[in-house]
Amino acid sequence: MNKLFTGDNLYILHGLNSESVDLIYLDPPFNSKRKFDAPVGSIAAGASFEDMWNWSDVDSLYLEEIINNYPFLVQFIQTIGRINGDSMKSYITYMTQRIIEMKRILKNTGSFYLHCDSTASHYLKIVCDRIFKKNNFRNEIIWKRLNVSGKESQYKKKKYSSNTDIILFYTKSDDYFINPYRKLNEDEMKIKFPYGKFPNRYKLGTRLFRSTTAGPRPNLCYEWRGFKNRSEAGWALSKERLEEEYQKGNIVIKNEKSLERRSYEKDYKGEPISNIWDDLNEWTKNERTKFPTQKPLSLMKRILLTSSKENDVVLDPFCGCATTCIAAQQLNRKWIGIDISEASSKIMIDRLSDDSALFKDFINIKSPPKRSDIKEVPVSNSLRQEIYNNQKGQCNACDLQTDLRHFELDHIIPRSKGGGDYFENYQLLCSSCNRIKGDRPMAYLLLKIQKINKLHKYELSFS
Numbered sequence: 474m475n476k477l478f479t480g481d482n483l484y485i486l487h488g489l490n491s492e493s494v495d496l497i498y499l500d501p502p503f504n505s506k507r508k509f510d511a512p513v514g515s516i517a518a519g520a521s522f523e524d525m526w527n528w529s530d531v532d533s534l535y536l537e538e539i540i541n542n543y544p545f546l547v548q549f550i551q552t553i554g555r556i557n558g559d560s561m562k563s564y565i566t567y568m569t570q571r572i573i574e575m576k577r578i579l580k581n582t583g584s585f586y587l588h589c590d591s592t593a594s595h596y597l598k599i600v601c602d603r604i605f606k607k608n609n610f611r612n613e614i615i616w617k618r619l620n621v622s623g624k625e626s627q628y629k630k631k632k633y634s635s636n637t638d639i640i641l642f643y644t645k646s647d648d649y650f651i652n653p654y655r656k657l658n659e660d661e662m663k664i665k666f667p668y669g670k671f672p673n674r675y676k677l678g679t680r681l682f683r684s685t686t687a688g689p690r691p692n693l694c695y696e697w698r699g700f701k702n703r704s705e706a707g708w709a710l711s712k713e714r715l716e717e718e719y720q721k722g723n724i725v726i727k728n729e730k731s732l733e734r735r736s737y738e739k740d741y742k743g744e745p746i747s748n749i750w751d752d753l754n755e756w757t758k759n760e761r762t763k764f765p766t767q768k769p770l771s772l773m774k775r776i777l778l779t780s781s782k783e784n785d786v787v788l789d790p791f792c793g794c795a796t797t798c799i800a801a802q803q804l805n806r807k808w809i810g811i812d813i814s815e816a817s818s819k820i821m822i823d824r825l826s827d828d829s830a831l832f833k834d835f836i837n838i839k840s841p842p843k844r845s846d847i848k849e850v851p852v853s854n855s856l857r858q859e860i861y862n863n864q865k866g867q868c869n870a871c872d873l874q875t876d877l878r879h880f881e882l883d884h885i886i887p888r889s890k891g892g893g894d895y896f897e898n899y900q901l902l903c904s905s906c907n908r909i910k911g912d913r914p915m916a917y918l919l920l921k922i923q924k925i926n927k928l929h930k931y932e933l934s935f936s
């Protein structure tokens with residue numbers, strides 16, 4: 474069943490199983506709370522990026538994941554703060570928390586597309602290089618944005634107008650599906666393969682002889698079925714390959730003087746797609762909603778057709794007006810959409826329900842899901858004992874050593890924020906530490922109990 478979640482994607486991502494999704498596309502909003510639905514870097518938004526992001530957008534509950542597993546990113550994010558200010562630091566931290574989860578959810582054979590623009594793409598690329606590993610970076614795709622204008626602003630701003638977005642494409646390993654070819658329509662096919670009749674249309678293929686300027690190649694000089702190389706530069710292919718092509722029907726003897734090399738439409742995979750996407754800015758009829766950062770279906774379909782197969786699961790954690798979900802549905806992919814805004818979930822539900830009877834095939838869920846790929850551990854005396862032994866009889870925060878019966882069991886991440894009854898999410902705290910912490914992050918508690926000198930790394934969360 475396709476799923477549409479309404480809520481903070483951080484908690485929802487935490488509840489999705491590891492390696493359960495084949496393709497992730499995200500187009501994160503300019504602002505986490507959607508006060509202004511303007512895209513990052515748009516003209517309307519350009520001046521106010523700093524007003525849109527601050528540390529309160531970052532959920533410190535999940536910072537430990539970065540601090541514990543990505544110490545380089547902690548340093549990097551602090552550096553961003555020094556270069557670009559606290560807003561950018563907050564934005565990149567917010568994105569880092571989520572990208573870490575997305576990588577976990579993505580299958581090993583999966584692909585990841587992050588839609589952004591030059592406001593933050595250079596910072597996000599370093600974050601992704603670190604999380605996905607830099608050798609899994611595949612392309613920086615340049616997409617020519619819709620409604621390109623901005624002459625006025627260009628004049629005032631004394632710079633070129635900025636008409637493109639950037640899509641960073643990563644995979645999780647070298648083993649991934651890709652089909653980077655565009656199918657031509659019938660008119661284009663007629664031009665491409667002008668000879669013969671369907672389905673045996675063909676074009677004249679590459680030449681049979683090497684260019685005379687390429688220099689002599691004695692091993693490519695030979696006689697074949699009465700034909701000889703034209704110059705000492707020789708044939709373009711070996712005698713064996715030539716015969717092979719002839720047997721396949723790709724080389725035709727027209728008469729005793731001329732040969733023809735053909736490429737048939739049946740062997741044609743499509744036009745190779747480059748990293749510059751300037752051919753995808755057409756809206757189809759009835760496609761527009763009032764959603765300001767809406768992307769065209771043609772863009773989503775390109776990504777889905779290139780990097781997923783039928784029945785694959787596609788995830789869009791900032792799904793806005795559900796364009797990804799609709800493209801997925803139309804192309805027979807399964808989908809999961811997440812969006813924080815009730816308003817956008819309404820647009821989505823209308824859109825999904827309106828488009829066709831097919832689109833009733835989804836459920837709207839308003840609470841974080843529970844992972845089914847890790848075992849929940851009910852609270853028990855033996856669980857308490859095991860954690861007690863792991864912690865060597867000490868409070869997990871203040872190191873106080875005491876009897877098991879004086880400790881209280883705490884969920885490191887509260888259940889309301891997507892933290893489950895998982896072994897890794899339990900700890901024992903002394904009662905005074907547990908009282909200070911409440912539903913707050915561990916970083917807060919540790920800071921409170923004067924571990925500052927040992928834990929300067931927590932500067933990320935509370936500086």
Ligand SMILES: [Zn+2]
Nearest residue numbers: 868871903906
């Ligand atoms: Zn304690």
